[in-house]
Amino acid sequence: MQAKDLKRGMWVECREGVAEVIDIDVEHNTAIVENMRDHKRINVNCDDIKEQPQLHTGCDSYY
Numbered sequence: 001m002q003a004k005d006l007k008r009g010m011w012v013e014c015r016e017g018v019a020e021v022i023d024i025d026v027e028h029n030t031a032i033v034e035n036m037r038d039h040k041r042i043n044v045n046c047d048d049i050k051e052q053p054q055l056h057t058g059c060d061s062y063y
Contacts, residue, residue: 001049003029013050016042 003026010021019033
């Protein structure tokens, strides 16, 4: 994904698992995400983020 396609609060999938987008840095194409399992915040490159349309805010699993 690209930083311009992300929105705060959006749920995405990255190497660390399902995460919520906390902040976005369009200039550097990075985002701060919070892992939903351990609630740790990490800075990830947007190229490593995958949008999962089946993930919705309030539901951390697929349906």
